[in-house]
Amino acid sequence: MARIAGVNIPTNKRVVIALQYIHGIGAAKAEEITGKLGIQPERRVQDLTDQEVLQIRETIDAGYTVEGDLRRETAMNIKRLMDLACYRGLRHRKGLPVRGQRTHTNARTRKGKAKPIAGKKK
Template sequence: MAGMNDDGVGRFRNRYVHGAPANRAGGVKQPCLIVSALKQGGRGVSGVARIAGVNIPTNKRVTIGLRYIYGIGATKAQAICDQLAIPAERRVNELSDDEIGKIRELIDSKYRVEGDLRREVAMNIKRLMDLGCYRGLRHRRGLPVHGQRTHTNARTRKGKAVAIAGKKKATR
């Protein structure tokens, strides 16, 4: 295994899993293979494929599993599979380590995903708010930005409805 020394622990020697409570008194420690394998970017003992810092579920198809990465939707997932000649019907647990490595390299080189994309979106919204344009004001006030009505609806953006204290319901 990559990163291993002669003692078999390697560069992850500080990652330990303690035994059962009965074994703790003796100080029995065993290296945590799951953490070390995930840190190295592989599948690990549990079989979880880790791409762009996201654990991809193994029982799903590749195109569905790639959608768990922020910034990759149905179209990009299909394009990635087509570009790497991976059948879309294939499950993530059927992928080889080489194929997972190719997917990881392609996503890192070609697409902006996860933290970088979230940061870019946040910076765009902050720029609009700093400019003081209409869209920036709507973001600042927490109202719909794209012209939706607000007299009724827009509860997702505005939050839970707050009752007015002085107003009473009409009696019949």
């Protein structure tokens, strides 16, 4: 298994698919990386040379925010919103949907399991 950005990349998958195992690299960025280095996207990770793996590792380290740094940046952005006490920050703090979705019904994923209310029986 090749190790890139602290993640074990599966060896039997295509390079473009395997790169997507890294948090912060999706399909578009994986295509961009392989295109920049001249690696065919259909090639398997096990067929890559050590030099190519090193090139991929250096490209990702130099030009992309991935894994721990990206998670930390996202958490800090949310924390900043919460500290500002703006609308989005308050929604994050209360655990409610942030982007304007309705909450009268639905939003169960964000709100958690339904809480029973006493005296609501017919």
